[in-house]
Amino acid sequence: MPETASAPETRVLVASRNPKKLRELRRVLDAAGVVGIEPVGLDEIPPYPETPETGATFEENALIKARDGAAASGMPCIADDSGIAVDALSGMPGVLSARWSGRHGADAANTALLLAQLTDVPDDRRGGAFVSACALVVPGPDGGEAEEIVVRGEWRGRIAREPRGDGGFGYDPVFVPDDDTRSAAELTPEEKDARSHRGAALTRLVPALRALAQR
Ligand SMILES: O=P(O)(O)OP(=O)(O)OP(=O)(O)OC[C@H]1O[C@@H](n2cnc3c(O)ncnc32)[C@H](O)[C@@H]1O
Numbered sequence: 659m660p661e662t663a664s665a666p667e668t669r670v671l672v673a674s675r676n677p678k679k680l681r682e683l684r685r686v687l688d689a690a691g692v693v694g695i696e697p698v699g700l701d702e703i704p705p706y707p708e709t710p711e712t713g714a715t716f717e718e719n720a721l722i723k724a725r726d727g728a729a730a731s732g733m734p735c736i737a738d739d740s741g742i743a744v745d746a747l748s749g750m751p752g753v754l755s756a757r758w759s760g761r762h763g764a765d766a767a768n769t770a771l772l773l774a775q776l777t778d779v780p781d782d783r784r785g786g787a788f789v790s791a792c793a794l795v796v797p798g799p800d801g802g803e804a805e806e807i808v809v810r811g812e813w814r815g816r817i818a819r820e821p822r823g824d825g826g827f828g829y830d831p832v833f834v835p836d837d838d839t840r841s842a843a844e845l846t847p848e849e850k851d852a853r854s855h856r857g858a859a860l861t862r863l864v865p866a867l868r869a870l871a872q873r
Pocket residue numbers: 673674675676679711738739740741742755756763765768788826827828829830854856
């Protein structure tokens with residue numbers, strides 16, 4: 659029987675500069691088992707100018723990042739914009755989560771500031787949610803109009819009084835999911851992915867990714 663050559667994989671840029679988030683994105687895509695998609699990291703393509711993430715919503719920011727990546731690389735591009743929205747703070751830190759303490763990506767300082775702001779908030783009012791918006795932008799043929807999809811995932815929980823666990827990243831040590839007593843940083847990576855905002859959002863992108871792989 660003649661050997662059939664397998665179809666070439668569709669390369670998809672995964673545009674995140676946060677190594678721990680990138681690892682989660684790759685893991686969830688991997689677990690979704692979309693055949694024919696090859697995730698490519700930003701370190702595998704030449705640098706390009708990036709628009710500041712100044713959108714008012716997670717969705718806007720995810721699109722900003724995915725549009726930049728798709729335009730610069732010519733590849734379909736996935737980006738996540740995420741954060742923690744605390745009820746007692748009217749949804750803040752929200753889109754400002756990465757730089758809540760003033761320095762981008764300073765996880766321990768961001769978490770410490772959030773805890774300090776909630777010191778006087780009683781246990782029954784410490785609810786909040788992790789939110790992830792994931793955008794997929796597919797460049798149009800010959801520079802034509804791009805196809806854009808944005809999906810959202812949320813993960814409800816409450817803000818603990820002190821950090822626990824060393825898994826995950828960001829606010830994970832102070833976030834206790836509603837259906838657990840452990841913090842998100844105490845879950846295994848697989849447990850986090852199965853329940854997380856990012857897992858939920860990316861799962862909603864899977865049909866579009868399958869369609870992309872079959873083109
Ligand atoms: O924009 P990119 O390059 O993807 O990386 P980033 O870290 O700047 O990512 P965001 O702009 O989306 O900011 C999200 C911040 O929200 C927090 N965050 C998002 N998802 C989280 C998660 O699963 N667990 C804990 N904290 C999370 C964390 O502090 C992130 O830095």
